[in-house]
Amino acid sequence: MNIPFLDLNKQYLSIKSEIDAAIQAVIDKSAFVGGPFVEQFERAFAAYCGVSHCVGVANGTDALLVTFKSLNIGAGDEIIVPANSFIASSETVTHAGARVVFADIDPETYNLDVTKLEAKITSRTKAIVAVHLYGRPADMDPILEIARRHRLYVIEDAAQAHGATYKGRPIGSLGDAACFSFYPGKNLGAYGDGGAIVTNDAKLADHARMLANHGRIDKYNHGIEGLNSRLDGLQAAVLSVKLKHLPKWNELRRQHARRYSELLRGSVTTPVETPGYVPVYHLYIIRIEADLREDLRVFLQQRGIATGIHYPIALPNLSAYAYLKHGATDFPEATTASGQILSLPMFPEMVDEQLTYVADAVAEFVASKIKVKAS
Numbered sequence: 077m078n079i080p081f082l083d084l085n086k087q088y089l090s091i092k093s094e095i096d097a098a099i100q101a102v103i104d105k106s107a108f109v110g111g112p113f114v115e116q117f118e119r120a121f122a123a124y125c126g127v128s129h130c131v132g133v134a135n136g137t138d139a140l141l142v143t144f145k146s147l148n149i150g151a152g153d154e155i156i157v158p159a160n161s162f163i164a165s166s167e168t169v170t171h172a173g174a175r176v177v178f179a180d181i182d183p184e185t186y187n188l189d190v191t192k193l194e195a196k197i198t199s200r201t202k203a204i205v206a207v208h209l210y211g212r213p214a215d216m217d218p219i220l221e222i223a224r225r226h227r228l229y230v231i232e233d234a235a236q237a238h239g240a241t242y243k244g245r246p247i248g249s250l251g252d253a254a255c256f257s258f259y260p261g262k263n264l265g266a267y268g269d270g271g272a273i274v275t276n277d278a279k280l281a282d283h284a285r286m287l288a289n290h291g292r293i294d295k296y297n298h299g300i301e302g303l304n305s306r307l308d309g310l311q312a313a314v315l316s317v318k319l320k321h322l323p324k325w326n327e328l329r330r331q332h333a334r335r336y337s338e339l340l341r342g343s344v345t346t347p348v349e350t351p352g353y354v355p356v357y358h359l360y361i362i363r364i365e366a367d368l369r370e371d372l373r374v375f376l377q378q379r380g381i382a383t384g385i386h387y388p389i390a391l392p393n394l395s396a397y398a399y400l401k402h403g404a405t406d407f408p409e410a411t412t413a414s415g416q417i418l419s420l421p422m423f424p425e426m427v428d429e430q431l432t433y434v435a436d437a438v439a440e441f442v443a444s445k446i447k448v449k450a451s
C-alpha cells in the first residue's frame with residue numbers, strides 16, 4: 077500500500093465544487109490583490125482566532141518579519157526562539173535587525189522548556205517567540221508570566237497550530253500577536269503561499285498593514301518604507317472555503333493521532349497529551365533510538381510509507397547559525413531530539429486501514445530489532 081505523507085488532492089476532490097466556484101468568483105471580479113475576498117477572509121479568520129484584527133500577508137515568514145518590525149524590534153535587540161523549529165521562526169529575527177537567542181526545548185512536548193527561558197533574558201531582550209510546534213500549544217501561561225515580569229512581547233508562531241486551543245482559549249489570541257502560515261501543507265493551507273498576523277492591538281495591526289503594503293498611507297503617499305507582502309484574492313477565497321471545514325479536519329487529525337498512539341503503545345515514544353492543551357496534530361511525531369531511525373525510515377519506505385523529519389538539525393546546529401558559535405552540548409534536548417524524531421503520515425483524509433498499516437509496520441520493525449538485541 078502506498079501512503080503519502082499528506083494528500084492535498086484527496087482534500088481538493090472532497091470540496092472541489094466549492095473551491096472551483098470560489099476561484100471563478102475572484103477571476104470574475106478581477107479581485108486579485110487585496111479587495112473583498114481578502115477582507116472577508118480576514119474578518120472570518122480574526123473571529124476564528126478570537127481576536128479583533130487579522131492582516132493578511134504573503135506568507136508566514138513575512139508575518140513574523142512584519143510583526144517584529146511593527147513592534148519596533150531591531151538593531152541592538154534580542155528575541156528568544158526555541159531551538160527546535162522551522163528556520164522561519166529565527167531567520168526573521170535577524171532580518172528585522174535583531175539577534176536570535178535560542179532556548180532549549182522540553183523533551184516530551186518538543187516546545188520551549190519554560191524552566192530554561194529566564195536564564196536567556198538579558199537587558200536587550202524584547203520578545204519571546206512561542207512556537208506551537210507540530211500543532212501542540214506552547215506552555216503559554218508560564219511564558220506570558222515571565223514575559224510580563226520582564227516586560228517582553230510574546231509573539232506566537234502559530235504556523236502549525238490553526239485551531240488549537242490552550243485552556244479553552246484559541247491559539248492566536250494569547251500573545252501580543254500571532255503569526256500564521258497558509259502554506260499548502262499547513263492545517264489551513266492555501267493553493268500557493270499565504271500568511272496572516274492576528275492581534276487585539278489595533279495600532280499594531282494598522283502598522284503591520286501599512287508596512288506590508290509599501291508603507292502606504294494612500295496610493296502614492298508613503299508614510300514609511302515598507303515591503304510588498306500581501307495576501308492575494310485567489311488564496312483568500314480558497315482559505316475562506318477551507319476555514320469552514322477546518323474544525324472537522326482538525327478533529328479528524330486528533331482522532332487519527334489517538335488511533336496511532338493506541339496502536340503504537342509499547343513500540344515507540346508517542347506524543348504526550350496534556351489536559352487543557354488541545355493540539356491539532358499538524359505533524360504526528362514518534363521517537364526511537366537514534367541508531368534505529370534511519371533503518372526505520374527505509375523500512376517504512378520499502379512498505380510504501382512516506383515519512384518526514386521535523387527537523388533533522390536543531391536550529392542552533394545549522395550552518396546558518398555557525399556565527400553564534402554554539403557547541404553540540406548547548407541545547408542537549410533539541411540536539412538529541414533531532415536525531416530521534418520521525419514524522420508519520422498525518423492528514424484528515426486518512427482512513428483506518430492506512431493508520432493501522434503504518435502502525436503495524438512500525439511495530440513490526442521495532443519487534444524485529446528487539447529480537448536482534450535479545451539474541
Ligand SMILES: *Cc1c(COP(=O)(O)O)cnc(C)c1O
Nearest residue numbers: 135136137162164165235257259
Ligand atoms: C511553515 C512555518 C513558518 C513559515 O511559513 P511560510 O508560509 O512557509 O513562510 C514559520 N514557522 C513555522 C513553525 C512553520 O512551520
